[in-house]
Amino acid sequence: MNGFTVADVTDQTGKCFVVTGANTGLGLEISKTLAMHGARVVLACRNEAKATAAMAVIRNLVPQANLGFAKLDQGDLDSVAACAEQLQAEDRIDALINNAGVMMPPLERTAQGHEPQFGINHLGCFALSCRLLPKLAQAPRGRVVVTSSLAHHGGKIEWDDLDAHQSYTDRRYSDSKLMNLLFALELGRRLRAAGSPVIAVACHPGVAATDLGRNLGAFGRLIWPLAGTLFNSAEQGAAPTLQAATQPDVKPGGYYGPQQIFGMRGSSGLAKIGKVALDREAARRLWNVSVEMTGVDPRLPDAA
Numbered sequence: 127m128n129g130f131t132v133a134d135v136t137d138q139t140g141k142c143f144v145v146t147g148a149n150t151g152l153g154l155e156i157s158k159t160l161a162m163h164g165a166r167v168v169l170a171c172r173n174e175a176k177a178t179a180a181m182a183v184i185r186n187l188v189p190q191a192n193l194g195f196a197k198l199d200q201g202d203l204d205s206v207a208a209c210a211e212q213l214q215a216e217d218r219i220d221a222l223i224n225n226a227g228v229m230m231p232p233l234e235r236t237a238q239g240h241e242p243q244f245g246i247n248h249l250g251c252f253a254l255s256c257r258l259l260p261k262l263a264q265a266p267r268g269r270v271v272v273t274s275s276l277a278h279h280g281g282k283i284e285w286d287d288l289d290a291h292q293s294y295t296d297r298r299y300s301d302s303k304l305m306n307l308l309f310a311l312e313l314g315r316r317l318r319a320a321g322s323p324v325i326a327v328a329c330h331p332g333v334a335a336t337d338l339g340r341n342l343g344a345f346g347r348l349i350w351p352l353a354g355t356l357f358n359s360a361e362q363g364a365a366p367t368l369q370a371a372t373q374p375d376v377k378p379g380g381y382y383g384p385q386q387i388f389g390m391r392g393s394s395g396l397a398k399i400g401k402v403a404l405d406r407e408a409a410r411r412l413w414n415v416s417v418e419m420t421g422v423d424p425r426l427p428d429a430a
Contacts, residue, residue: 333361
């Protein structure tokens with residue numbers, strides 16, 4: 127099946143991309159490819175030493191790479207605010223690539239007391255994206271790229287227990303990925319209603335060999351590396367994100383992912399959005415809850 131691959135990324139000279147969670151896995155592959163095609167890449171990471179090591183890897187491949195570092199702990203909304211402030215110093219930002227996330231970690235609490243997948247995967251993504259909208263609007267066609275997952279199909283938001291004080295199960299990951307897609311679609315609608323030049327695009331990597339499965343049990347950690355053999359390597363898994371972030375004919379409000387084996391592998395194209403993510407009332411409710419919990423309100427009109 128024909129579709130978009132990493133080889134289809136065009137020259138990105140003069141553009142700037144902010145990639146969250148860029149020091150490993152998909153984030154590192156995305157950053158490598160963008161640097162190879164002339165872009166400035168800002169690695170927004172929690173650990174500066176790991177980001178520095180990742181930059182060394184990229185410069186080994188692309189000696190002239192134009193790289194930067196922004197400290198970002200997506201589990202701390204104060205860190206998100208500081209990161210957004212730091213990024214204002216960039217001459218331009220063409221796309222924010224929301225790649226950072228966690229999957230099935232032990233139940234701990236973010237700096238503001240949230241369940242980690244809700245707090246990191248969704249609230250941190252929401253707050254950073256909304257804080258950077260004015261900066262993105264300065265670019266010719268700024269983009270917010272939000273990474274969801276095939277797991278969103280199994281999500282069901284626990285509105286009365288968002289922070290898992292009553293129960294904590296593996297499904298919280300699916301819930302957070304549903305929130306990512308609900309947010310991306312709602313953000314896109316509101317940006318269009320506001321007449322903003324910024325677009326929102328969602329993506330998912332299918333099943334790819336990354337270290338996202340580091341919190342799985344012993345058996346899960348054993349079989350997770352086989353994903354690269356059976357499904358997508360990290361490089362192949364980066365293709366949908368790169369398509370969403372770089373292609374000039376990308377569909378605003380689109381959702382991109384692998385095209386083979388029920389979206390688990392292959393080249394990238396428009397992906398199937400689960401019915402649960404098309405619930406406009408749930409998207410509005412999540413938007414309002416997110417504004418309240420983060421204190422970040424981009425004041426975009428309801429797209430009703």
